[in-house]
Amino acid sequence: MKETPLSNCERDFLLRAIEEKKRLDGRQTYDYRKLKITFGTDYGCCFVDLGQTRVMAQVSCELVAPKENRPTEGILFFNIELSPMASPSFEQGRQSELSVKLNRQLERCLRNSKCIDTESLCVVSGEKVWQVRVDVHTLNNDGNLMDAASVAAITALCHFRRPDVAIQGEEVTVFSPEERDPIPLSVYHMPISVSFAFFQQGTFLLVDPCEREERVMDGLLMIAMNKHREICSIQSSGGIMLLKDQVMRCSKIASVKVSEITELISQALLNDKAARKAGGKCGFAESMPQDRITALKMDQTDVEMTNVSQTGSGVILQGDEAPPPTVPSPVVPVPGVGQVGQGLQSWGLEEEEEDDDDEEEEKGYFEEEEVVILYPETTEKSK
């Protein structure tokens, strides 16, 4: 389905608001939306909510033959599915530009930065290695799928447990989870991507654009870093021209954001570990809000409320004089037709009128430009 085009007035509204450093949901320029991480019942399944953007990542593994030029390393495979569930403009099965872009960015962010020790995934050199596959499904698109997907992918990889194997000579035994506890993957570091949207040819910058902001942006800069301040990937997209200082500034902001997000992920992993140990139920069903009256309750967003009355009165003082509390009285050219308002002169109905009496009366009204209070005089005149 083709995307509904954005109307010009909405576009202008968004751009003007951004010029005045205001965002639709009341965030500051460098603020992220609320990030919520929940886990599914299986190891390696995690859901990430970034505001209204929701993605799910699932990690699975199987034994395959390794690549010829790398016989001692396991294989990592990433896939982001853009399903029509997330947005009606996504088409099932078609490899759209956005899907290619997201897939390649995620691959570069996680694979090239060597965040997982692939050598430890080798079982029999040259014959059998583990292929770890990360599938990210987008469930709801409200902007910034890249960041949500990167958080989901790395959290799922940290959460995942692969089956234990034992090698005795030529024989390889894979133990099921009941026989032996599965082993977690060895994760060296956690690369997280931070997206910056640029507006008005690079003059304005926003972190974590929502879907509306993404529609009006000029371009996007994605920086993936880990908490050790190592940059894992930088990618600029869209037809914007950047300056070196902008890139440096973005990388500084990104390092701050990444450390916050990494903290959140570690906390979520710890909570999940504790919950599983305590034997509690954890899964998709538990992470959904309960079916009660409070289910649609939204978290209160903080709005800047200081000096509201002062700024309010300031705005009123600056504005033009208030519209008059009175309204021009309705004019009746023909019985059954009434005209009220400021555009009466240009309607041209008076010239077409054959009724002399009414016409003269109205002409008199317009020349005087008399403004009359609606009650109680109109009850007299509209008879």
Add this chain to the structure above:
Amino acid sequence: MAGIELLSDQGYRLDGRKATELRKVQARLGVFAQADGSAYLEQGNTKVLAVVYGPHEMRGSRSRTLHDRAVINCQYSMATFSTAERKRRPHGDRKSTEMSLHLKQTFEAAVMTQLFPRSQIDIYVKILQSDGGNYSVCVNAATLAVIDAGIPMRDYVCACTVGFVDETPLADLCYAEESGGVSSLALALLPRGGQIALVQMDARLHQDHLEALIEAATTACKGVSKVLDEVVRQHLQEASVLTGE
């Protein structure tokens, strides 16, 4: 990675260059008479052919026509014989599509598309021999082809891939250096204003080194722009001699 030393103690790289030296650039404009613009560029051992058609009427999906500017359509493909092992899928796989998107993005920023509303400009790039810095050489070749086609651009678009080894930025990486796990940054620049049309970096690099790397890339791109400028002027001189001016 054990074994290969990318930067020796005396400051020489694998192919004998110094850290800031670019590879030898040889280029020709107007290699095809049929196309609107074409160029062949060799940077070291990487050989790229770029062909430009346009601006012409929108072909294919009319719905993608833009009312106020031209649409730029790029296609990047590698010849099957371009790499050490025969490439089974020259185009249509994810890496080629991504590269095409990046080229499109780079040229959308540089070409003055507002002058050609409702039309399409096609840029086709083919790698004949791949020896590192694929994206950068493609951008340089495509710039020459666009100039040959006479399409107005804001400035030359020059690109270079730089890497970071032993606290030193290396300009213009070759394949051996790229695959050695070196953090590489590809930068497409408009030299006069210093504006970056595209920046792309893979592999880990500490934040403190980023500034130095971008600086090195900018300097390398400015060097490339001088070479491209020289090539264009020489071509114009040859053409004017032939037309008898």
